[in-house]
Amino acid sequence: EVHLVESGGGLVQPGGSLRLSCAAFGFTFSNSWMSWVRQAPGKGLEWVASIKQDGSDKYYVDSVKGRFTISKDNAKNSLYLQMNSLRAEDTAFYYCARGGSYFGSWGQGTLVTVSS
C-alpha cells in the first residue's frame, strides 16, 4: 500500500526558510514522478512543483520560482521541498503527492505558517 508521510512544517517568520520532507513507502519511488501541492486554510488546491523520476527535470508554479527547490533522494525514498524567502501567502498545508501530472496518492499534509 502506498504511504506518504510529510514532516518539517511549522511557524516561520517572513523571509525565513523551511525544508519539508516526505517519506515514501509501498511503491518504487525511483520510478515515480513526485509533486508538492498546497492548500491555504479554507481555500482550494494549488500545484507547487513536480520532479521527474531521476530528478533531472523540475517544474514550478511561477509564484515560487527562484524561492523553492524540489528534490528527491531515491536511495532514501524521500522527497524534499526547500522553501526560502517565505511570504505570508505561502501559508498553507503542503501535501506530498505521487505523480507528475495527476496525483494518485497523497500524504496527510504538513502545515506551514508564515507569520511574525
Next chain:
Amino acid sequence: DIQMTQSPSTLSASVGDRVTITCRASQSISSWLAWYQQKPGKAPKLLVYKASSLESGVPSRFSGSGSGTEFTLTISSLQPDDFATYYCQQYIDFPWTFGQGTKVEIK
C-alpha cells in the same frame, strides 16, 4: 495559464440524488483532466483521470465525461460518504491548475 472553472460552487442534494458537477477549461485540454474528492481535514483522493478513467477502488456510481473544454463528474446515486468538496485539475500544460472546488452539502 489554463483557468479551470467549476460550477456550481455549492450544491445541496439528498441521499439517492443524481449529482452533476461541471468543469470548464479556458482552452482545450483534450482529455487531460482529473477529478478529486476532499473531505474536511483530509487529503484529496483521486477519483477520475484522463477525463473518464475511474481510479481503482472508486465506486462505480462515480463517472467522468467530456473532452476539449467542458467536463462533468456525475454521481449516479449520492451516498452519505459522498458529501465532500470536489476539484477538477488539468494536466495538459504546466502549471497544472485546479478548479476552485464544488462543495456537495446535505439538503
